[in-house]
Amino acid sequence: xxxxxxxxxxxxxxxxxxxxxxxxxxxxxxxxxxxxxxxxxxxxxxxxxxxxxxxxxxxxxxxxxxxxxxxxxxxxxxxxxxxxxxxxxxxxxxxxxxxxxxxxxxxxxxxxxxxxxxxxxxxxxxxxxxxxxxxxxxxxxxxxxxxxxxxxxxxxxxxxxxxxxxxxxxxxxxxxxxxxxxxxxxxxxxxxxxxxxxxxxxxxxxxxxxxxxxxxxxxxxxxxxxxxxxxxxxxxxxxxxxxxxxxxxxxxxxxxxxxxxxxxxxxxxxxxxxxxxxxxxxxxxxxxxxxxxxxxxxxxxxxxxxxxxxxxxxxxxxxxxxxxxxxxxxxxxxxxxxxxxxxxxxxxxxxxxxxxxxxxxxxxxxxxxxxxxxxxxxxxxxxxxxxxxxxxxxxxxxxxxxxxxxxxxxxxxxxxxxxxxxxxxxxxxxxxxxxxxxxxxxxxxxxxxxxxxxxxxxxxxxxxxxxxxxxxxxxxxxxxxxxxxxxxxxxxxxxxxxxxxxxxxxxxxxxxxxxxxxxxxxxxxxxxxxxxxxxxxxxxxxxxxxxxxxxxxxxxxxxxxx
Amino acid sequence: xxxxxxxxxxxxxxxxxxxxxxxxxxxxxxxxxxxxxxxxxxxxxxxxxxxxxxxxxxxxxxxxxxxxxxxxxx
Numbered sequence: 001x002x003x004x005x006x007x008x009x010x011x012x013x014x015x016x017x018x019x020x021x022x023x024x025x026x027x028x029x030x031x032x033x034x035x036x037x038x039x040x041x042x043x044x045x046x047x048x049x050x051x052x053x054x055x056x057x058x059x060x061x062x063x064x065x066x067x068x069x070x071x072x073x074x075x076x077x078x079x080x081x082x083x084x085x086x087x088x089x090x091x092x093x094x095x096x097x098x099x100x101x102x103x104x105x106x107x108x109x110x111x112x113x114x115x116x117x118x119x120x121x122x123x124x125x126x127x128x129x130x131x132x133x134x135x136x137x138x139x140x141x142x143x144x145x146x147x148x149x150x151x152x153x154x155x156x157x158x159x160x161x162x163x164x165x166x167x168x169x170x171x172x173x174x175x176x177x178x179x180x181x182x183x184x185x186x187x188x189x190x191x192x193x194x195x196x197x198x199x200x201x202x203x204x205x206x207x208x209x210x211x212x213x214x215x216x217x218x219x220x221x222x223x224x225x226x227x228x229x230x231x232x233x234x235x236x237x238x239x240x241x242x243x244x245x246x247x248x249x250x251x252x253x254x255x256x257x258x259x260x261x262x263x264x265x266x267x268x269x270x271x272x273x274x275x276x277x278x279x280x281x282x283x284x285x286x287x288x289x290x291x292x293x294x295x296x297x298x299x300x301x302x303x304x305x306x307x308x309x310x311x312x313x314x315x316x317x318x319x320x321x322x323x324x325x326x327x328x329x330x331x332x333x334x335x336x337x338x339x340x341x342x343x344x345x346x347x348x349x350x351x352x353x354x355x356x357x358x359x360x361x362x363x364x365x366x367x368x369x370x371x372x373x374x375x376x377x378x379x380x381x382x383x384x385x386x387x388x389x390x391x392x393x394x395x396x397x398x399x400x401x402x403x404x405x406x407x408x409x410x411x412x413x414x415x416x417x418x419x420x421x422x423x424x425x426x427x428x429x430x431x432x433x434x435x436x437x438x439x440x441x442x443x444x445x446x447x448x449x450x451x452x453x454x455x456x457x458x459x460x461x462x463x464x465x466x467x468x469x470x471x472x473x474x475x476x477x478x479x480x481x482x483x484x485x486x487x488x489x490x491x492x493x494x495x496x497x498x499x500x501x502x503x504x505x506x507x508x509x510x511x512x513x514x515x516x517x518x519x520x521x522x523x524x525x526x527x528x529x530x531x532x533x534x535x536x537x538x539x540x541x542x543x544x545x546x547x548x549x550x551x552x553x554x555x556x557x558x559x560x561x562x
Numbered sequence: 563x564x565x566x567x568x569x570x571x572x573x574x575x576x577x578x579x580x581x582x583x584x585x586x587x588x589x590x591x592x593x594x595x596x597x598x599x600x601x602x603x604x605x606x607x608x609x610x611x612x613x614x615x616x617x618x619x620x621x622x623x624x625x626x627x628x629x630x631x632x633x634x635x636x
Contacts, residue, residue, distance in 0.1 A: 372586050375593060383596040383604035387589075393635045403569040403585045415579045434579060 002287050004212060004242040008131060010058045012148040015165070017172035026052045026144075027343055029163060029176040031151050031189055034061065035126065036311030036328035037182030038133040041143055042080040043336030046461060049343060050142040052174065054165060056150035060134070064210045064288045066126035067238055067246055068322035072413040072440060073329045074118040075456050075537070082132040083118070089132075090122030091241050096221040098405060099276070100392040102228050106402055115518050116443045117454040121410060123240050125210075126325065154179070154192045154307075161306050178339060179307045182328075185295070187313035195304060199297020199367075202318060204378050205251040207260050208290050211270060213243045214283035222277075223407040225377075225392055229272030234377045236407070237273065244287060247273070248319070250378060257291035294318050296371055298363045302356040308335060315363040320373035320408035323366040330413060331359050337461070337535035341559055346490050351560040354421050362414035369409050376406035413440040416538055423532075423541035423554040431542065433524040441537040444519035446498065446512040455498075455519055456537060458512060463493045463540075463558070464533040465551060468525035472499040472511055480507045482548045488555050493532075498525075534558060563619075565627040 017024045030041045033055035041053040069077070069086060077083040097107040112119050137145050152171070153164040161179040165172055181189035190197065222237040224230070233250040240246055247270060251260055259265065266289055274282040298315035302308065311328030335355050341347035379385035394401030416422070416438035424437060435442060444455045459466065465486055469475060475497070483495035484507055497505045498512045498519055505511045514520055523531060523542075532541040532554050541554035556562040571584035578584055596604050616625055 369586070372590055376589070379593075381596060381599075381604070382601045383599065383608070384593050387592065390635075391589075397635075398567040398631075400567055400569045400585075403582060404589055406582070406586060406589070409580070409582055409586070412580060417577075436577075439579075 002210075003285065004244055004287065005125065005127060007059045007062070007127065008134075010134065010147040012058055012168070013146070014169045015146060015149065015167060015172055017174075018167065018169045021172075023173045023175055024052070025175045026050060027176065028052070028178045028180065028339070029054065029161070029174060030180040030182055031055075031163075032182035032184060032311075032313070033057075033130075033134065033137075033145060033147070034182060034184060034311070035066065035129050035133060035325050036332055037180070038130070038137055039076070039080060039329050039332035040180050040182055040310055040335060041145070042133065042137060042140070043332050044339065045137075045140050045143040046079070047336060047340035048142065049340055051144065052176070053137070053143065053145045054149045054151060054163075055145075055147055058147040060127040060130035062127070063290055064125065064208045064246055066129070066322075066325040067123050067240060068121050068326075068411070069124060069129065070121045070322060070326045070411040071116070071118045072411075073326045074122065075443070076329045076333045077129075078118070078457065079333075079460055080133070081136050082129075085132040086124055086129055087118065087122055089128055089241055090124035091219055091239055092119045092122050093219050093221055093239060095218070096223070097277075098392075098395070098407060099222065099224040099227060100389075100395075101226050102276075104277070105392055105395045105405075108402075115445050115516075117456065118443070121322070123238055123246075125240050125242075125244065128241065129325075151183075151189065154189055156193065156305050156307060159306060177306060177343070180335070181307060181309045181313045182311050183313050185312040185316050187309070189307070190299070190309065190313055193304065193307065195299060197297050197299045197316075199295055199316070201295045202293065202374060202378075203253040204374075205253060205255055205257060205260075205291055205293050206319075207249040207251050207257075207266070208288070208292065209247045209249070209266055209270060209286060210240070210288035211245050211247065211284040212287050213245055214285065217243075217245070217274075217282065224273075224276075225388070225407075227273070227276065229269055229276065234407075235273060245284075251291070261289050261291060263289075296367050296374075298360065298367065302331075302359055303352045308339070308352065308355065310335060314359070315367070317363075317366050317370040318374045319370075320377060321366075321370045322408070322411045323370050326411040327359075327362060327366050330362065333536045334359055341491065344490075347559045347561060354419065354560065358414075358416050358419050358421075361416060361418060365414050366411075373406050373408045377408075415439050421534075421540060421558045421560075423550075423557050425542065426550075429542070429544045431524045433522065435523045435531070435539055435542070437539050437541055439539045441533065441539065442522040444514065444522055445516070446514055446519060447502075448512055453512075455512070459496065459533055460537045461535050463491065463535060463555065465493055465495050465546075466523075466531040466533055467495060467497045467546060468514075468520055468523070468527060468529040469497055469499040469505075470527040471501045471503060472497055472505045473503040475505055477506070479546060480505065480509060482546055483507075483509055486548060486551055486555075488552045489559075489561055491555065491559060493551070493555060532558070563621045563624045565624050565631070
């Protein structure tokens with residue numbers, strides 16, 4: 001067991017259906033209370049959809065697993081109410097050092113771009129994230145989280161999914177309209193339904209060691225290619241919280257995992273590594289050792305009738321670039337609002353095809369980037385290795401060489417530029433910048449009634465129309481009237497005016513100030529510019545002037561009601 | 563023409579949302595071009611590639627600078 005962390009044991013309660021013998025009927029079941037399953041349940045709970053969340057275990061993730069939570073994931077976790085907890089407990093790092101053989105090739109400082117609420121990433125052991133999500137879930141109504149409840153069979157029949165659940169007190173049956181499978185890379189649900197997942201296994205093994213540093217050690221990311229203390233392989237050192245450092249040693253496919261895990265083999269390597277920079281000996285304690293291999297693969301599509309796959313159950317990537325949990329949280333974020341509209345009968349079931357379409361697109365991007373990193377870190381041929389080493393030798397002196405060094409590209413959200421839910425810019429409307437239809441929203445500092453806040457905290461969970469103005473008081477009556485009446489086909493569209501000047505908008509329309517014009521700059525906005533924003537904070541459409549008919553058409557398109 | 567040592571990859575008409583993407587696009591193409599070749603075949607490919615690119619650059623001064631930098635790091 002770990003010295004720095006005490007695993008919580010969540011309480012199992014006998015399900016009432018055991019005694020009653022009744023079948024439990026719920027609109028949505030989520031299987032798997034890992035980070036992604038809990039995120040999916042929290043998302044639906046916030047949409048007032050009652051959720052049953054089942055997990056076969058009664059604690060959090062064991063050992064050293066997910067480490068790095070990127071900006072987009074933190075913004076999503078903000079909406080689930082745990083962003084502060086994760087950021088306060090996690091550690092931020094900016095300095096990364098890259099070593100080739102016995103010397104430092106270069107270092108970089110990822111000075112965060114100013115005027116964003118959340119940093120590019122924080123490092124935090126996965127068990128903390130799960131603990132915070134579980135604590136949050138436990139406080140909420142309409143979220144029935146059942147530990148030590150194992151799904152032993154699943155059958156899909158028309159519009160109903162029937163589950164048989166095993167507990168220590170016996171079995172019960174659940175009937176649900178929708179099943180979300182968040183049960184991990186091996187996904188028993190996927191197997192039980194006979195669904196395939198295609199891809200390749202990487203013929204490599206990595207050893208993970210978590211060590212507790214006894215003395216001060218820099219909060220930096222160190223990456224070695226071919227170091228003297230581990231020749232021919234790569235090593236990554238990352239700081240986590242509680243002075244726990246995570247080290248990933250590439251072992252190669254032929255290594256004997258059991259032999260490699262022995263302390264007498266692990267300890268000297270770590271010792272040599274920690275003194276590599278300055279020759280100083282450092283005291284540390286070994287907290288966790290395990291060996292892993294990984295696969296890069298995804299399902300052909302993520303929705304199968306009434307069963308929706310999220311996270312590792314749907315797609316798996318190599319760990320380089322932190323694209324596992326980060327992409328899984330985005331799955332939950334993408335799925336929640338769509339399922340809510342379908343359940344409420346406000347959108348056709350085909351909207352869930354767009355969940356698959358968009359998240360398959362994102363998964364392919366993640367697979368591409370993490371595979372590229374893997375190929376750079378662990379070259380598969382002599383030619384590939386020669387190029388890799390040539391890049392490293394050029395990186396010391398030349399900027400273009402540094403740009404090609406790929407020891408993992410930081411997880412960034414997919415720009416869903418190809419999504420069928422987007423309304424493309426109309427020809428006369430010229431926009432610069434990144435906030436194209438399908439883009440994940442950029443953050444910006446705003447004032448809300450004089451109080452400093454963040455744009456991303458002010459939108460989301462429902463559709464918004466963001467209307468950029470110079471002087472809010474100068475909005476004419478027709479515009480105010482149009483903004484107040486954008487909702488269509490029973491789907492709410494919340495207007496929000498954002499203005500450079502202080503003031504108030506007529507007609508109770510919410511209003512933010514953009515005193516330094518940063519939001520306007522990031523969205524390339526002029527007075528009168530309009531953005532239609534999805535509940536998951538992606539841009540759906542934008543125009544240079546407000547035309548309610550265009551907003552309605554874009555809403556119909558974004559909800560498959562066109 | 564001075565040798566450009568700053569990141570310089572881009573594909574016409576393609577929009578990039580991350581600075582590393584065009585360089586990674588090229589690097590992947592480069593490695594894929596070598597796929598399933600023997601070491602000897604890879605060497606020949608590299609030599610042909612250098613000649614093709616050198617002719618495209620054409621400017622002997624630039625090539626001289628590149629040859630010098632390449633040699634220095636070996």
